Each structure stands twice: as structure tokens, then as C-alpha cells.
Amino acid sequence: xxxxxxxxxxxxxxxxxxxxxxxxxxxxxxxxxxxxxxxxxxxxxxxxxxxxxxxxxxxxxxxxxxxxxxxxxxxxxxxxxxxxxxxxxxxxxxxxxxxxxxxxxxxxxxxxxxxxxxxxxxxxxxxxxxxxxxxxxxxxxxxxxxxxxxxxxxxxxxxxxxxxxxxxxxxxxxxxxxxxxxxxxxxxxxxxxxxxxxxxxxxxxxxxxxxxxxxxxxxxxxxxxxxxxxxxxxxxxxxxxxxxxxxxxxxxxxxxxxxxxxxxxxxxxxxxxxxxxxxxxxxxxxxxxxxxxxxxxxxxxxxxxxxxxxxxxxxxxxxxxxxxxxxxxxxxxxxxxxxxxxxxxxxxxxxxxxxxxxxxxxxxxxxxxxxxxxxxxxxxxxxxxxxxxxxxxxxxxxxxxxxxxxxxxxxxxxx
Amino acid sequence: xxxxxxxxxxxxxxxxxxxxxxxxxxxxxxxxxxxxxxxxxxxxxxxxxxxxxxxxxxxxxxxxxxxxxxxxxxxxxxxxxxxxxxxxxxxxxxxxxxxxxxxxxxxxxxxxxxxxxxxxxxxxxxxxxxxxxxxxxxxxxxxxxxxxxxxxxxxxxxxxxxxxxxxxxxxxxxxxxxxxxxxxxxxxxxxxxxxxxxxxxxxxxxxxxxxxxxxxxxxxxxxxxxxxxxxxxxxxxxxxxxxxxxxxxxxxxxxxxxxxxxxxxxxxxxxxxxxxxxxxxxxxxxxxxxxxxxxxxxxxxxxxxxxxxxxxxx
Numbered sequence: 130x131x132x133x134x135x136x137x138x139x140x141x142x143x144x145x146x147x148x149x150x151x152x153x154x155x156x157x158x159x160x161x162x163x164x165x166x167x168x169x170x171x172x173x174x175x176x177x178x179x180x181x182x183x184x185x186x187x188x189x190x191x192x193x194x195x196x197x198x199x200x201x202x203x204x205x206x207x208x209x210x211x212x213x214x215x216x217x218x219x220x221x222x223x224x225x226x227x228x229x230x231x232x233x234x235x236x237x238x239x240x241x242x243x244x245x246x247x248x249x250x251x252x253x254x255x256x257x258x259x260x261x262x263x264x265x266x267x268x269x270x271x272x273x274x275x276x277x278x279x280x281x282x283x284x285x286x287x288x289x290x291x292x293x294x295x296x297x298x299x300x301x302x303x304x305x306x307x308x309x310x311x312x313x314x315x316x317x318x319x320x321x322x323x324x325x326x327x328x329x330x331x332x333x334x335x336x337x338x339x340x341x342x343x344x345x346x347x348x349x350x351x352x353x354x355x356x357x358x359x360x361x362x363x364x365x366x367x368x369x370x371x372x373x374x375x376x377x378x379x380x381x382x383x384x385x386x387x388x389x390x391x392x393x394x395x396x397x398x399x400x401x402x403x404x405x406x407x408x409x410x411x412x413x414x415x416x417x418x419x420x421x422x423x424x425x426x427x428x429x430x431x432x433x434x435x436x437x438x439x440x441x442x443x444x445x446x447x448x449x450x451x452x453x454x455x456x457x458x459x460x461x462x463x464x465x466x467x468x469x470x471x472x473x474x475x476x477x478x479x480x481x482x483x484x485x486x487x488x489x490x491x492x493x494x495x496x497x498x499x500x501x502x503x504x505x506x507x508x509x510x511x512x513x514x515x516x517x518x519x520x521x522x523x524x525x526x527x528x529x530x531x532x533x534x535x536x537x538x539x540x541x542x543x544x
Numbered sequence: 545x546x547x548x549x550x551x552x553x554x555x556x557x558x559x560x561x562x563x564x565x566x567x568x569x570x571x572x573x574x575x576x577x578x579x580x581x582x583x584x585x586x587x588x589x590x591x592x593x594x595x596x597x598x599x600x601x602x603x604x605x606x607x608x609x610x611x612x613x614x615x616x617x618x619x620x621x622x623x624x625x626x627x628x629x630x631x632x633x634x635x636x637x638x639x640x641x642x643x644x645x646x647x648x649x650x651x652x653x654x655x656x657x658x659x660x661x662x663x664x665x666x667x668x669x670x671x672x673x674x675x676x677x678x679x680x681x682x683x684x685x686x687x688x689x690x691x692x693x694x695x696x697x698x699x700x701x702x703x704x705x706x707x708x709x710x711x712x713x714x715x716x717x718x719x720x721x722x723x724x725x726x727x728x729x730x731x732x733x734x735x736x737x738x739x740x741x742x743x744x745x746x747x748x749x750x751x752x753x754x755x756x757x758x759x760x761x762x763x764x765x766x767x768x769x770x771x772x773x774x775x776x777x778x779x780x781x782x783x784x785x786x787x788x789x790x791x792x793x794x795x796x797x798x799x800x801x802x803x804x805x806x807x808x809x810x811x812x813x814x815x816x817x818x819x820x821x822x823x824x825x826x827x828x829x830x831x832x833x834x835x836x837x838x839x840x841x842x843x844x845x846x847x848x849x850x851x852x853x854x855x856x857x858x
Contacts, residue, residue, distance in 0.1 A: 195822050198607045219825075223608040303693040303709050315801040369714055372688030374800045504823045508802075515807050519716055 151443040152182040153436070157211035157428075158193040162397065166463040174450050181443045208436040208444050209451075212258065214250055214427050215500035218542070221252050226431040228255040233445050243469050246425035249497040258431030259452045262466035265423045265495045266317055266325075267487040268413070269381060269399060270388045272406035274307070278387070287355070287413040290388070294365040297387030301364060308366030311377035311389035312359055314518075315368075319510040320424040321390055321412070324496045326352035328422040329415050339499040340543050345532035353524040353531075357517040368518070392426070393488040397465045400484075411487040425495030427469065461485075467492070501542035509534035594838075597831040605828035612828070619832035629833060631808050632816040635720060639812065640788040642724045643731075648780050650728065651735025652773075658736065659743055669736070676733035684797035687726045688713065713798060716809040723810050727794055731787070735780060742776030743769070771854070778852045782845055789841050790814050813837045 155171075157163060164187055171183045186207070188196045194216060200206030212220060220226050239256055240248065250258050268290070270283050278297045284290040294309025312318065323344065327334045332348025335341065344352070359365050371380040381389045382402035390412065391399075399407065414421055430451050436444040450456060457468035461479075467489050468474055474492045479485060500506055513531035516522035522530075601619055605612045623629055654672060661668055675683065690696050691712040699709045712722045746769065754764045770777075792814040796803050803819070804811030813833065821830035 198825055219608045224610055225608075300694075303711050303714075304699070305694055313801075367693070367714075369799075370694060372685065372692060376801070502824055504819070511802055511805070512807055515716075515802075515805070519714070519806055 150180045150182050151439045152184060153209060153440060153443055153447060154207040155183055155185050155209045155211075155447070156197065156207035157185070157187055158190045159187040160190070162464050166460060169463075170451070170456060170459065174447060177450075178443075178446060181446065183447060204435070206435060207433060208440055209430055209447055210433055211428055211430055213503070214258075214260070214429050214497060215503045217250055217257060217429065217431075218252065218499060218501050220431070221257050225433055226257045227434055227436070227441075228257055229259070229432065229448070230445060231255070233449065234259070242471055244425075244471055244474055244492045244495070246492070246495045246497040247427070247469060249499055250429055258429035259448065260427040260429045260469045261451055261457055262460050262464070263425055263427040263469045263492065263495075264393045264466060265425050265488045265491040266321065266390055266392050266412055267491065268388050268410050269391055269395070270408055270410065271381065271384060271386065271403075272408055274384065274387050274405070280387075283408060283410045284388075284413055285410070286416040288416050290413045291359070291363050291365070294359075294387055295363060298365055302367060305367055305370065306385070308370055308380065308386040309363075309388065310359060310365040311370065311381055311386040312366040313368050313377040313389075314514040315507065315511045316375075316377050317390050317392060317424070318356070319507060319514065320426075320498075322352050322356045322514070323510065324424040324498060325412055325422045326355055328496070329418070329420045330355070331418075331420075334496075334498070340539055342532045342536045342539065345528055349528045349532070350525045353514075353517070353528045357514065357524050357527070360518045393465070393467055393485065396484060409484050409487045411490060421491070421494050423491035423495040425492070425497050427497070502538050505538045506535050509538065597834050600828055601831035601835050603828040605826075605831070607825040607827060615828070619829050620836075622829065623832055623836065628808060628811070629813075629816060632804075632811045632813045635809070635811055636789055636791065636813045638720060639724050639727070639791055640785055642721060643727055643788045644781060644784045646724075647728045647731050647735050647784060648777065651732055651780065652739050652777075654732070655736050655739030655743060658740060669740075672736045673733035675730045678730070680730065680793045681797050683726065683730060684794055687722075688798060691722055714806060716807045719799075719806060719810045723795060723798055726798070727788070727791065730794075731784070735784075738776055738780055739773070742773045746772045774852075774854055778849070781852060782848050785844060785848065786841055789837065789844070792818065 155167070157167065164185070167185055171185060175182060194213070197206065197210060197212065197220075210226075217226075234256055236251070236254065236256060239251075239259065243259070244263060246263065247260060250256055250260075268283070274297055275281075275283065275293060278293075280293040280296055284293045290310070296309070297307060298305065298309035299307040323334045327344045327348050330348040330351040332344060332346050332352070334344045334349075336343050343349075360367065366386070369376050370385070371377075371383070373379060377386065377389045378391060378395055378398065380386045381391075382399060384403070384405050396409075411421075412423055430448055432441065432444045432448060452469070454468070454470055454473060457470055457473055460466055461468055461473075465485075467479075467485060471492075473479065474489050480489050482489070498506075509531050512534070513527040516530065517524055517527045602614060602616055603612050604615045604618070658665070658668055658672075691698055693699060693709055693711050693714060696712070698712070702709060711718060713719050750768045750772075751764055754768060759767070791812045795810050795812055795815050796818075799805050799810065804815050814837070817830050817833045817837070820826045820833065
């Protein structure tokens with residue numbers, strides 16, 4: 130009898146041991162170095178977990194959010210998905226993402242081990258997704274152009290920044306031949322006004338819960354005046370200097386711009402394209418108060434509602450692997466994005482790196498904005514800035530306009 | 545149409561009394577079987593989605609929400625107060641009012657001139673037709689350079705004439721006419737071909753008769769060319785108007801980071817629909833705009849066909 134039982138149990142156990150491995154689908158957008166790195170990481174993960182297979186699918190960046198969004202109502206799509214952090218509120222709201230199991234991802238531990246801006250992904254006290262890497266902003270400058278214009282040290286304060294740009298700029302509106310500063314409101318600049326300048330002038334862009342616009346204030350007006358003065362008063366440059374999608378960056382790479390503000394994600398493009406000496410310095414501070422601030426953004430990996438049972442367990446394993454320090458280090462080396470872990474970003478060698486250092490140093494004071502409609506919220510700012518630089522509106526009115534437009538979007542979402 | 549009449553004309557001679565009925569039925573059945581395929585295609589690809597979008601416009605349908613509540617005409621009520629929609633509608637009307645007359649007049653003018661060209665005729669035609677077959681994205685890219693305030697040859701040329709440099713696509717006041725110019729330039733080749741064909745179809749004898757009667761060139765143009773070209777002009781105006789009312793690709797690609805900008809000055813209704821649906825996932829509201837655009841196009845087309853089409857008796 131016992132023999133029979135053992136046999137029966139063994140037989141029952143055999144099928145599950147020999148069962149096909151769990152297959153997970155992972156989605157991210159199509160960016161060559163990211164896809165290659167992920168393929169290598171997947172091979173490594175599968176070697177460690179022979180019972181899990183990962184299938185990576187990628188889509189063009191322009192269509193990515195749309196593709197993910199349309200898979201929601203259909204109940205199809207990936208088990209683990211890569212998303213821009215700014216899309217999270219909508220995806221959490223739709224029930225598309227499941228909260229990370231607290232047992233495997235304790236909230237307190239994430240708060241402690243990841244850089245502060247990651248807390249934007251904590252919604253209702255729960256984390257829904259985690260990044261491998263993060264990005265901040267810094268000033269890229271053309272060493273050759275600055276030196277030729279008599280600027281020997283790159284700027285540390287906004288006052289120096291303006292003085293340096295004024296020496297570099299050639300031509301006058303509307304015909305510039307060289308820009309001192311590659312001004313571009315719809316590039317990274319509107320983040321600079323909202324998350325950097327508003328704070329440097331002593332304000333705060335939003336209420337603590339992110340539901341109320343708070344930049345319609347003295348600080349907001351000063352920030353808007355300061356930024357638009359770069360165009361109207363100091364004539365450091367002009368938007369859309371080069372045609373195309375990445376005007377300011379392309380113009381910088383072509384050697385026609387002294388300085389631009391861009392994210393760490395631009396490093397590899399500039400490294401490959403620029404045929405001159407260039408460097409990176411932290412975002413400037415105001416000489417008066419020296420307050421530092423930065424805008425941080427990141428892409429997160431979350432688990433969708435499609436992952437259940439075995440798939441959920443496998444997804445948790447995969448997500449732990451994707452957010453591990455080992456993976457973060459691989460990501461930095463092959464993709465060039467800076468690690469999301471506090472420990473790695475405190476690494477002295479990384480902080481002293483001439484290119485990555487300024488981005489890494491900004492992590493402790495980098496803020497992320499909680500978007501509920503990323504495109505709409507950007508448009509509110511870009512239009513407001515354009516009323517000043519294209520139509521001569523008063524900066525104070527422009528701030529009011531941005532605030533009204535954006536508050537309307539927030540109200541529509543939080544109703 | 546020519547084929548049917550030929551068939552009908554050919555049949556009586558071959559008529560064999562007993563078999564005609566069954567052959568006829570057979571032919572009809574075959575015809576309907578073949579027609580069924582495109583009909584099915586139209587039903588599935590055109591009509592059903594149209595009806596679905598009509599239904600969708602009555603819901604607050606956001607892709608990223610679990611609940612898609614029925615709101616009746618609420619979306620249409622919102623439309624009435626939507627400043628951006630109003631701006632898109634005004635811009636679209638402006639594009640049509642600028643674009644259609646200019647491209648019809650230029651197309652006809654160039655076709656008349658090309659009719660007189662003897663040497664290098666093919667080359668001239670190819671030159672005018674080239675923009676029409678150029679990918680719009682590429683053309684928009686080149687257009688950005690051509691009208692760049694900094695490097696554009698247009699501003700260099702203005703400089704030679706001691707005229708001030710213009711901001712063109714970067715100014716809310718000039719961006720729309722500049723965009724319209726791109727569309728006209730692109731469509732011109734097609735217009736020219738259309739009018740060349742229309743002109744070729746006018747029998748020479750009319751002109752010869754007019755000449756004998758001592759009519760001037762202008763008179764011949766007014767009394768012969770224009771009336772006999774009427775069907776071509778109607779076709780050109782109607783299809784041109786529809787194309788302008790649906791304007792999208794050029795606008796998107798001329799200002800990629802601020803599509804429909806600066807400050808919404810080049811925004812079209814079609815682009816607004818796209819942004820609402822695929823940028824902000826407000827499918828219900830986007831459908832309401834689609835329905836309104838559909839009704840506008842239908843109304844304008846019917847009006848044009850009613851008032852432009854004339855019968856001229858010789």
C-alpha cells in the first residue's frame with residue numbers, strides 16, 4: 130500500500146516537474162541599446178531560472194503608450210511592462226497594474242534603498258512599479274565654442290550662465306547663426322521652469338498631493354520671467370533653431386550652440402555625434418540663495434493584471450532581477466542610464482565621473498512631477514511660454530494661463 | 545460607364561431567344577457575387593466603424609478607465625464651449641478657403657501654359673508632378689529648412705531685396721499660410737494633370753469654329769474652355785475641399801514637437817481628433833468631433849455639387 134502511494138505521488142509529481150516552463154511577455158519601446166541589453170539580461174535571468182522563459186516584444190516609441198493603452202481593454206498584452214513613470218496614475222487608475230506584493234517589495238525598504246524621486250510611483254501608500262535606472266538634467270556645453278568666446282570656466286550660477294551665453298551668441302533675432310543657449314520650451318526647458326526655477330525662487334510647483342497647481346505665485350512669476358528673459362531680454366537664442374524633433378540637441382551636436390539643458394538620456398547621442406570638446410556641469414543655482422533643484426524622470430517596470438498564479442510568481446522574480454543592483458550596473462554600462470539605487474548613486478567613482486557625475490549628484494534633490502495627462506500638461510506650459518516669446522504677453526499672465534490650463538486637466542482627472 | 549453601354553449595345557446581335565433569360569440571370573448573379581466582396585469590405589471597414597463612432601460619441605469613453613458611462617449629448621455640449629475645437633474649426637476653414645482656390649487657379653494656369661509648350665514637354669510635366677509623389681514627411685522636413693528664419697533660402701532671398709526676415713512657421717500669424725503653401729505646392733502636380741486631361745478632351749473643332757468667327761483668345765477661354773472644363777473643375781474643387789477639411793499629415797510633420805502649433809495656429813480638426821483619441825485616450829469625445837467633421841464635409845460636398853455643376857448645351 131505504501132509503495133503504491135509513493136508511486137502514485139511520484140507519478141502525480143512528475144507532470145508538474147516536467148511541465149513547460151512559465152513564459153512571460155515583457156514589453157518595452159524600441160531603442161537599440163535598451164533592447165540589446167535586455168536580451169542579454171533575459172539570457173542571464175533564464176540561466177538562473179530554468180523554469181521561466183521571457184519573451185521580449187518592442188514597439189516604436191511614438192506608438193508605445195498607445196499600444197499599451199489599447200491592450201488594456203482587450204485584456205491582452207504583457208505580464209511585465211515598461212512604462213514612463215508619468216503614465217502611472219492612469220494605468221493604476223484603470224486597474225491595469227497590480228500593486229507590487231508587499232512581502233516581496235516592502236514599502237519601507239524601497240523608500241530606503243531607492244533614490245527619493247522614485248516615491249512618485251507610490252500611489253495610495255503602495256508601490257506599483259520600480260525603475261532600473263533614472264535620469265536627471267544638467268547643462269551640456271561646447272568647450273571649444275566657450276573657450277573661443279573667452280569663457281574659460283563653465284557656469285555655476287544662472288548669472289554666470291547668462292554672461293557666458295551672451296559671449297557665445299552670434300546674430301540677433303530672428304537671424305541667429307550661433308546660439309548661446311539652445312532655448313526650447315517643449316524640449317526639457319518647461320521642466321526646468323516648473324521643477325527647478327519655481328523651487329529656486331522659493332516656491333513649490335504643486336500641492337503635496339499633486340492635485341493642486343501651486344506655481345501661480347510670486348515664485349512662479351519670477352521663474353517665468355527669468356526663463357522668458359533668456360529669449361526676450363538677453364537674446365541668448367531662439368526655439369526651433371534647427372528643424373526637427375530634437376532641434377536644440379541636433380543644433381548642439383552640429384556645433385552651433387554654446388549650452389543646452391538636457392537629460393542623461395542624451396549622453397550617448399551627443400557622445401556619438403559631437404565632433405568637438407564638450408562637457409557637462411550641474412544645473413546652475415541663483416547666486417542669491419544657492420538653492421539646488423532638478424527634474425528627475427524614469428521608466429518603471431510593473432506587473433500587469435494579466436499575470437496570475439505561476440505567472441505572477443515568475444513576474445515577481447523577474448522584477449526583482451530587473452531592479453537588482455547587478456542589473457542597474459549592467460544598465461549603466463551598456464545603456465548609459467544612471468542607477469536608481471541610493472547606494473550605487475553614492476558610489477564615489479560614479480559621482481566624480483566627468484560626464485555622469487553631474488547627473489548623479491543631482492539625485493538627492495531631483496523632483497518628479499506626477500502627470501495625469503502628460504501631453505496636455507506639457508501643452509499648457511509650452512503654450513503659456515509661447516504667449517510671452519511669440520506674442521509679447523506678460524510673464525505673470527502666462528503663469529496664470531498655464532496654471533488655469535493645467536488645473537483644469539488635474540480637476541478633470543481627480544473629479 | 546462606357547463598358548456597360550458597349551455590352552448592352554453588343555448584346556442584341558448575339559441574341560438567341562431561348563438562352564437569353566438564363567444567361568442574363570447568370571450574368572447578373574456573377575455580377576452581384578463579385579460586387580458582394582467590395583460591399584462586404586465597405587461594410588466591415590467603412591460603414592460599421594462609422595456607425596460605431598456615432599455610438600461612441602454618446603459615451604464618456606476613455607481607454608484607460610474601467611467605466612465607460614453613457615452621457616448622451618454631453619460630448620457635443622462640451623464641444624460648443626471648447627475653445628481649441630473652435631480654433632481648429634476656424635483654421636480648417638481658413639486652410640480650405642486659401643488652398644482650394646489657389647491650387648485650382650494655379651493648376652489651370654499651368655496646364656494652359658503647358659499646353660503651349662512644345663520643347664521638353666515631358667520634363668516640364670515631370671517637374672510639376674514630382675512634389676505630388678514626394679513623401680509628405682520628407683517634403684515637410686525640407687519645407688522647415690526652406691522657411692527657417694535662420695538658414696532658410698527664402699529669408700536669404702528676402703534679404704537680397706532688403707526686406708526684413710520673416711519668422712514663417714515659428715509665428716502664430718504666418719504658420720498657417722506657410723503650411724497651406726506646402727499643401728498647394730504638393731497638390732499642384734495632380735491639379736495640372738487633371739486639367740491637362742480635361743483640356744485634351746475638348747474637341748479642337750470648337751476653337752477652330754471660334755477662330756473663324758473672329759473670337760479673341762479671352763473669349764474662347766470664357767465661352768469654350770471654362771464651360772467644357774466644368775466637370776473637371778467641379779471634381780477638382782470637391783475633392784480638394786474634402787482633402788483640406790481632412791488636413792493632417794503636413795501639419796503634424798511641420799512642427800513635430802508642438803503639433804498644430806505654435807499656439808494652436810496650425811491645428812486642424814483632424815489633428816485635434818487624433819490628439820484627443822490617441823494622445824489623451826478620450827475616444828468618446830474624439831468621436832463626437834469626428835461626427836461633426838463628417839457632417840460638415842457631407843454638407844459642403846452636397847452644396848458644392850448642387851451649385852457648381854452646370855449643364856452646358858452646345
